[in-house]
Amino acid sequence: MLNIQLSILGLVWSALGSDVVRRQSLNNATLDSCPGYSASNVQNDGSRLTADLSLAGTACNAYGDDLTDLRLEVEYQTNNRLHVKIYDTAEQVYQVPESVLPRPSSDNVDAIDAALSFTYTKSPFSFAVKRASTNETLFDTSAASFIFETQYIRLRTSLPSSPHLYGLGEHTDPFQLNTTNYTRTMWNRDAYGTPWGTNLYGQHPVYFDHRGENGTHGVFLLSSSGMDIKIDDTDSQFLEYNTIGGIVDLYFLAGPSPAEVSSQYAEVVGKPVMQPYWGFGFHQCRYGYRDVYDVAEVVANYSIANIPLETMWTDIDYMYLRRVFTLDPERFPLEKVRELVNYLHAHQQHYVVMVDPAVAWKNNDAYSNGVNLDVFLKLLNGSEYRGAVWPGVTVFPDWFHPNTQTYWNNEFASFFNAENGVDIDALWIDMNEASNFCPFPCSDPEGFAEESGNPPDPPPVRNNSGRPISGFPADFQPPGTTAKRSLSLRQTNQSTTAIGLPGRNLLDAEYMIHNAAGALSNLTIRTDLTNYGGTSQYDTHNLYGTMMSTASRDAMEARRPGRRPLIITRSTFAGAGTHVGHWLGDNLSTWEHYRVSIGEMLEFAALYQIPMVGADICGFGDNTTDTLCARWATLGAFGPFYRDHNGYGSVDQEFYRWESVAEAARTAIAIRFRLLDYIYSHLWRQSKTGEPLLKPMFFQYPEDANTFPISYQYFYGDAILVSPVTEENSTSVSIYLPDDVFYDYYTHERIEGNGSWVTLDNVPFTTIPLHIKGGSIIALRAESANTTTELRKQDFVVWVAPNATNQAEGFLYLDEGDAIEQPSTSEIQFSYNDGEFRMTGTFGYETSSVIKNVTVLGGAPSNGRYQTQSLSATIDGPIELTGEYSASL
Numbered sequence: 001m002l003n004i005q006l007s008i009l010g011l012v013w014s015a016l017g018s019d020v021v022r023r024q025s026l027n028n029a030t031l032d033s034c035p036g037y038s039a040s041n042v043q044n045d046g047s048r049l050t051a052d053l054s055l056a057g058t059a060c061n062a063y064g065d066d067l068t069d070l071r072l073e074v075e076y077q078t079n080n081r082l083h084v085k086i087y088d089t090a091e092q093v094y095q096v097p098e099s100v101l102p103r104p105s106s107d108n109v110d111a112i113d114a115a116l117s118f119t120y121t122k123s124p125f126s127f128a129v130k131r132a133s134t135n136e137t138l139f140d141t142s143a144a145s146f147i148f149e150t151q152y153i154r155l156r157t158s159l160p161s162s163p164h165l166y167g168l169g170e171h172t173d174p175f176q177l178n179t180t181n182y183t184r185t186m187w188n189r190d191a192y193g194t195p196w197g198t199n200l201y202g203q204h205p206v207y208f209d210h211r212g213e214n215g216t217h218g219v220f221l222l223s224s225s226g227m228d229i230k231i232d233d234t235d236s237q238f239l240e241y242n243t244i245g246g247i248v249d250l251y252f253l254a255g256p257s258p259a260e261v262s263s264q265y266a267e268v269v270g271k272p273v274m275q276p277y278w279g280f281g282f283h284q285c286r287y288g289y290r291d292v293y294d295v296a297e298v299v300a301n302y303s304i305a306n307i308p309l310e311t312m313w314t315d316i317d318y319m320y321l322r323r324v325f326t327l328d329p330e331r332f333p334l335e336k337v338r339e340l341v342n343y344l345h346a347h348q349q350h351y352v353v354m355v356d357p358a359v360a361w362k363n364n365d366a367y368s369n370g371v372n373l374d375v376f377l378k379l380l381n382g383s384e385y386r387g388a389v390w391p392g393v394t395v396f397p398d399w400f401h402p403n404t405q406t407y408w409n410n411e412f413a414s415f416f417n418a419e420n421g422v423d424i425d426a427l428w429i430d431m432n433e434a435s436n437f438c439p440f441p442c443s444d445p446e447g448f449a450e451e452s453g454n455p456p457d458p459p460p461v462r463n464n465s466g467r468p469i470s471g472f473p474a475d476f477q478p479p480g481t482t483a484k485r486s487l488s489l490r491q492t493n494q495s496t497t498a499i500g501l502p503g504r505n506l507l508d509a510e511y512m513i514h515n516a517a518g519a520l521s522n523l524t525i526r527t528d529l530t531n532y533g534g535t536s537q538y539d540t541h542n543l544y545g546t547m548m549s550t551a552s553r554d555a556m557e558a559r560r561p562g563r564r565p566l567i568i569t570r571s572t573f574a575g576a577g578t579h580v581g582h583w584l585g586d587n588l589s590t591w592e593h594y595r596v597s598i599g600e601m602l603e604f605a606a607l608y609q610i611p612m613v614g615a616d617i618c619g620f621g622d623n624t625t626d627t628l629c630a631r632w633a634t635l636g637a638f639g640p641f642y643r644d645h646n647g648y649g650s651v652d653q654e655f656y657r658w659e660s661v662a663e664a665a666r667t668a669i670a671i672r673f674r675l676l677d678y679i680y681s682h683l684w685r686q687s688k689t690g691e692p693l694l695k696p697m698f699f700q701y702p703e704d705a706n707t708f709p710i711s712y713q714y715f716y717g718d719a720i721l722v723s724p725v726t727e728e729n730s731t732s733v734s735i736y737l738p739d740d741v742f743y744d745y746y747t748h749e750r751i752e753g754n755g756s757w758v759t760l761d762n763v764p765f766t767t768i769p770l771h772i773k774g775g776s777i778i779a780l781r782a783e784s785a786n787t788t789t790e791l792r793k794q795d796f797v798v799w800v801a802p803n804a805t806n807q808a809e810g811f812l813y814l815d816e817g818d819a820i821e822q823p824s825t826s827e828i829q830f831s832y833n834d835g836e837f838r839m840t841g842t843f844g845y846e847t848s849s850v851i852k853n854v855t856v857l858g859g860a861p862s863n864g865r866y867q868t869q870s871l872s873a874t875i876d877g878p879i880e881l882t883g884e885y886s887a888s889l
């Protein structure tokens, strides 16, 4: 039955034309018959090797046409980084523009000194990368013939069996990747509910291959093309890139420790940008606040509940008919929004709103300003390309256009004007995959927008709430009758090579990646559009969100020069961390999403170098519960970006809605705040060296195989092991303690880990289990506070957690917290060696805060021997943070 159907269909296909037949009749035999390439003209100067690669037989033309002439370029860039690039001799094939991802320079080291070695076979051409110290093979492309076609590249490497692989985001699959029958598709998309096994919002084609005592290495494919990366063990274990464009541009990172791979990756894509100190405060947001009074009420309620709210956010609700750069004149009148922002600022709090890339078509200034500067993407016939998003029919900025930055800066400067506009402190950018609600081919965006009800009618205007908002001035209060107010706010170089092979089908690659949205152009910007400068959306789709991020950062810096703009984006590409942070998109209020968020957070912070990351706490879609929200309030406090955000129509989930959640939040925020300088120091270190501020368990114990699959426990900074309860309604959790010394965070009790699982019982919903790793020194604020501004005035205390040999170390970075260029900083190292405490470093940052005391956890040393009882030894302060210090116990 099946066979008959297939052959009938085959006849139909052949009637449809040769392209269709080629795709449908394609089988593994065809791919196996691809001839590969042979290398000639090999030049090798000891640090750089080049060769010509020519098609080694009859073209197989599997998913396009085989390219006949390629060029191989191998560079020993540093002792730990090898670059292998294969591209077309004509340099027409698209390459990621340097303007979007600047390339690292090469030190041209001698191959003899390098940690990685490159070897190759001439014909059929294949190459291998080995770890020089052991000759262990890390990457070997002889696993299948290499295919380089107009719209398809296949490169397969063999791997050892059951490898430990991490990365290849963005995804919600297990943190340690599946290695059989597994496909990771990369094609950025608006992925409501962040479903497992599908392509999500961002593209990070880097993986970490962890081989226990043999070390860790990283492999980064610098490509913005749509792709499937297949990992399977049919015949033998392999990982295979299947891209629909671009070139082979691989960076091999030698490690050998996982954290060193992170740092080496940061050298390629750029080190993450430093964030403002206050950005680590607690943020509240939701989609569906009806008006400015709703927003104010939430601010007031947090204060009444005594939960430190640092920053209030507003989703698209503030916009007039959901148009970017407008305010709803009735629900969010400018004057009231300004009063709200002034109120927040007067209380050391902050305000953030969302901006989307899609601009409402016609009848608004953002549109006409953009038309005047010619910045919107166009169809091939020159007319503007239109889709449909929140405001109905929209156009989309072309981030490659030289006027777009000016356009964006102007819109920001006027709408977010501190004197007479919405004086935001940070920025939230969304929908930048880019999302388009109108399914391909979207031939009638107006009809579609109308049918889908965008923009919807705004909610009714408040008449008389009868509820004065506590703490806000009398003239701010919701009126008995709303005064109608008119909207007063706004009357207000390109390379010509490698921009893409001509003659391709830019709507439809014959190799179909497993895009969960179907066609490449579906629910996004059409892929056959040409950007300014000649590249096409087909090749640059995955860069859209990151280019918007960069443009938005520039616009924020222009409107508030010299200060660090916190920017959180949904769509990212490799290197986005150099400009922005990321929230994990539209998750759901379920325990599964709570659990998955941990691994995702680790990936972004530790693997992709986007450390300012966090999930929507308590979940975005669906309805949360008190127990889920309480646990998530504590978990979120131990991630970098800490924001409660909720979807339209879901039950309210501000932390004060339940007393248990309020208590959980107060407790967790108090701990987070006391540790804020510790984590800020770790972000600073990551921005300097790439060493991640969150560490998966295997980063700290790379030779302990039990840690490799662990994704529910992790290190917050180098010292604090976080072990959240992960099961619904449970008050116990099984945690892994490696063979090391630990201290209970709350009791300071010393615990000898011995590489086994331990069950913690009676963990209340208001608590999260925390342990301090032996060998660490932590500087904490002596007290918490209601805002980060107040927190900065608190003194410090220092906790010393000695390791098995009675030593410990730690560090503290201090600066003014908000300036891009810091006038003076302190970089302080702490050490402890068998009773001897020392503080060294530089002490440029002036502070009146002192170290009140130094406590050695778990027992005092006596006669050079360590006592294991739960005693503490204390050095009484004050110790000024102005110079070196040492003391003996």
Ligand SMILES: *[C@@H]1O[C@H](CO)[C@@H](O)[C@H](O)[C@H]1NC(C)=O
Residues within 6 Å of the ligand: 026, 027, 028, 234
């Ligand atoms: C190709 O081979 C794979 C694995 O052996 C198999 O699952 C798949 O069905 C084959 N595809 C075709 C078109 O024969």
Ligand SMILES: *[C@@H]1O[C@H](CO)[C@@H](O)[C@H](O)[C@H]1NC(C)=O
Residues within 6 Å of the ligand: 132, 133, 134, 135
């Ligand atoms: C690795 O292989 C090279 C070339 O065969 C050889 O010269 C070298 O001694 C080997 N190194 C180790 C550590 O085995």
Ligand SMILES: *[C@@H]1O[C@H](CO)[C@@H](O)[C@H](O)[C@H]1NC(C)=O
Residues within 6 Å of the ligand: 181
């Ligand atoms: C492989 O995965 C696909 C889809 O994820 C599934 O349909 C198929 O059954 C799996 N095959 C095997 C052999 O597990």
Ligand SMILES: *[C@@H]1O[C@H](CO)[C@@H](O)[C@H](O)[C@H]1NC(C)=O
Residues within 6 Å of the ligand: 173, 174, 178, 181, 182, 183, 196, 197
């Ligand atoms: C990964 O493997 C797990 C465990 O075998 C399985 O439950 C899950 O469906 C797999 N996920 C994907 C995306 O293949």
Ligand SMILES: *[C@@H]1O[C@H](CO)[C@@H](O)[C@H](O)[C@H]1NC(C)=O
Residues within 6 Å of the ligand: 136, 211, 212, 213, 214
């Ligand atoms: C490390 O390499 C050795 C020698 O190749 C091998 O026997 C061992 O299994 C490797 N260990 C791991 C964890 O991969």
Ligand SMILES: *[C@@H]1O[C@H](CO)[C@@H](O)[C@H](O)[C@H]1NC(C)=O
Residues within 6 Å of the ligand: 439, 440, 441, 517, 518, 519, 522, 523
């Ligand atoms: C586009 O996405 C919609 C919604 O998922 C789906 O129904 C439709 O089939 C897709 N269209 C194409 C051309 O892929």
Ligand SMILES: *[C@@H]1O[C@H](CO)[C@@H](O)[C@H](O)[C@H]1NC(C)=O
Residues within 6 Å of the ligand: 622, 623, 649, 650, 651
């Ligand atoms: C969430 O709760 C609201 C209010 O009770 C209800 O209207 C809505 O259907 C619920 N949503 C889901 C997904 O259960």
Ligand SMILES: *[C@@H]1O[C@H](CO)[C@@H](O)[C@H](O)[C@H]1NC(C)=O
Residues within 6 Å of the ligand: 728, 729
């Ligand atoms: C968790 O507790 C809630 C409220 O008591 C209950 O409705 C739910 O069924 C429980 N879930 C499980 C998995 O026991």
Ligand SMILES: *[C@@H]1O[C@H](CO)[C@@H](O)[C@H](O)[C@H]1NC(C)=O
Residues within 6 Å of the ligand: 306, 784, 785, 786
């Ligand atoms: C926060 O403010 C409340 C009310 O003013 C006060 O009672 C509380 O002590 C403050 N908390 C901290 C940690 O400063």
